[in-house]
Amino acid sequence: xxxxxxxxxxxxxxxxxxxxxxxxxxxxxxxxxxxxxxxxxxxxxxxxxxxxxxxxxxxxxxxxxxxxxxxxxxxxxxxxxxxxxxxxxxxxxxxxxxxxxxxxxxxxxxxxxxxxxxxxxxxxxxxxxxxxxxxxx
Amino acid sequence: xxxxxxxxxxxxxxxxxxxxxxxxxxxxxxxxxxxxxxxxxxxxxxxxxxxxxxxxxxxxxxxxxxxxxxxxxxxxxxxxxxxxxxxxxxxxxxxxxxxxxxxxxxxx
Numbered sequence: 049x050x051x052x053x054x055x056x057x058x059x060x061x062x063x064x065x066x067x068x069x070x071x072x073x074x075x076x077x078x079x080x081x082x083x084x085x086x087x088x089x090x091x092x093x094x095x096x097x098x099x100x101x102x103x104x105x106x107x108x109x110x111x112x113x114x115x116x117x118x119x120x121x122x123x124x125x126x127x128x129x130x131x132x133x134x135x136x137x138x139x140x141x142x143x144x145x146x147x148x149x150x151x152x153x154x155x156x157x158x159x160x161x162x163x164x165x166x167x168x169x170x171x172x173x174x175x176x177x178x179x180x181x182x183x184x185x
Numbered sequence: 186x187x188x189x190x191x192x193x194x195x196x197x198x199x200x201x202x203x204x205x206x207x208x209x210x211x212x213x214x215x216x217x218x219x220x221x222x223x224x225x226x227x228x229x230x231x232x233x234x235x236x237x238x239x240x241x242x243x244x245x246x247x248x249x250x251x252x253x254x255x256x257x258x259x260x261x262x263x264x265x266x267x268x269x270x271x272x273x274x275x276x277x278x279x280x281x282x283x284x285x286x287x288x289x290x291x292x293x
Contacts, residue, residue, distance in 0.1 A: 053285045067226040068194065071277070074256070078281045178284040182292050185195070 052138075054085040056176040058169060060184045062093025063122040068182050069097065073125055075180070076140065080129050083136035087172035088143065089164070092184070093152070095144040098126045100156045123158050130160050143168045188219040190283040190290045196227035197237050203228070206293050207240050214248045223279055224272075225254040229263060238269035245271025252279060 059072045079086045090097055104119040106112060130140045143164035149155050155163075173179040191210050197203040206222060214220045222244060224232060231237040232253045245251045252275040258265055265274040283290050 051285075055281070055284050071194070071225055074277050075280060078278055082281065082285075084281075084285075178287055178290065180280070180284060180290050180292060185200070 052083060052085070053079075053178075054087065054176045055079055056087040056089065056169070056172045056179040058089045058091060058179070058181045058183075059094040059097070060090075060092045060182070062096050063099075063102070065093070066184075068184070069094075069122070072182050073122070073129065076129050077132070080133035080138060080140065081136060083133070083138040085138050086133060086140045087176060088140060089145070089166075089169040089172060090142065090148075091145045091166075091169075092148050095148045095154045095157075096152060097122045098142060098144070098157045098161045099123060099154050100158050127158050127160070141172070143172070186217060186219050188221075188283075188286075188288040189213050190221045190223060190280065190288050192223045192225060192280065192290065192292045193228040194224075194226040195293065196230050197240075198230060199227065203293075204240075207244055209291075210244055210249045211247050220248070221250040221252060221279070221283070223252050223254065223275070225257050225277070227257075227261075229253045229257045229261065232258070232268045232272045233263060234267070234269045238272075241269055242271040 061068045063069055076086055100123060102121050102123045104114050104121055106114045107117045133140045142161045144161055146163045146165055191206045193206040195203050210220045210222045241251050251272045253272055255274045255276050258274055
């Protein structure tokens with residue numbers, strides 16, 4: 049495909065903490081719908097975005113069940129984005145910084161996530177059409 | 186002509202460093218670069234016509250394209266039809282378009 053692009057996005061925010069995570073997932077969603085190849089380098093707290101141990105919960109305060117609460121689970125969103133990218137002929141290569149994973153005990157990630165280092169980020173950026181770093185403040 | 190997309194995600198009422206993006210955008214535009222400032226998340230709050238929107242209007246007058254993320258506007262109940270002069274609503278696709286076209290994209 050002549051217009052197939054490869055984009056690298058670096059993220060650093062842990063889930064449920066900042067709108068930057070939502071915006072990052074929205075950007076990945078648009079790229080996945082376009083069939084782009086998307087490299088994601090998750091650094092610091094962002095390695096917990098695809099953490100497999102995330103569990104939806106009920107909301108006792110509002111009297112809602114797990115189903116009614118329909119809690120947003122980042123790992124499920126990321127898995128869905130990976131499927132969306134593949135459906136459109138693209139791919140998401142999600143790399144979690146290994147040292148950041150070890151520090152946080154976050155090794156149990158969903159399928160499709162691999163362990164790497166900042167050197168992977170450099171290589172992904174080198175091989176991409178463009179790179180966006182969404183840094184914490 | 187080099188092209189830049191500056192993404193401002195910070196609320197000027199909360200962060201004292203949002204002038205960074207406006208200053209950089211203005212300087213880049215003044216040196217013959219094509220510059221877009223894209224406001225997202227709480228970065229869209231100053232698009233409401235008020236005391237802080239003057240910076241954005243002046244920036245647009247200086248040749249910078251100033252856009253605000255439609256989704257962020259809707260989330261905050263800001264009507265796209267009543268934005269400060271010089272500011273237009275746009276989808277987040279703008280960022281992917283820029284990345285795909287090799288524009289230099291900077292997140293703040």
